[in-house]
Amino acid sequence: MCTIRLQIFLILALSRSSLSLEIIRGFIDDYTKCAIATGTLNCSSNSSYHSDAEVFLMDDDGVGNYDDRMGWATSDEKGNFEVQGCGYDFLSDPDPYVKIFTFCNAPRGKFIKTRVVQKFSPEKIEYVLIKFSKSS
Known part of the structure; x- marks a missing residue:
């Protein structure tokens, strides 16, 4: 679980576009x-x-x-x-x-x-x- 969170954090840190952030945030919300x-x-x-x-x-x-x-x-x-x-x-x-x-x-x-x-x-x-x- 921590490895996955770290991967998501790195993706967010490397991504500068707000569209990418919204896609990732929506993906996470689907499984909460x-x-x-x-x-x-x-x-x-x-x-x-x-x-x-x-x-x-x-x-x-x-x-x-x-x-x-x-x-x-x-x-x-x-x-x-x-x-x-x-x-x-x-x-x-x-x-x-x-x-x-x-x-x-x-x-x-x-x-x-x-x-x-x-x-x-x-x-x-x-x-x-x-x-x-x-x-x-």
Whole structure:
């Protein structure tokens, strides 16, 4: 992803014509998509852990690449969250998923990753209830 951004930057830097800039900007905008994810977290062992959990909306960039952060939020006192953001992949749509950092059943904290769901705004990716178990 960084290599592609560098290539686009170099093209923009070398290009002086406003028409070239508009073509490149339009090309990038075609692959930018926004997503909204909502849900409720549940920690059955300690209900205080489902509030203030960090919730990240991520773009899965595949093996060997760092995933891009599209958005960030925290859960409320009941475990409810809504996180939104936009992502860009070269020649394809982003692959959004939610990554949650929690202390539920993990004294040092842990990340939980959901599956990729290809839904984009105005539709919402809805996780009805995400339960943290000792094995997750």
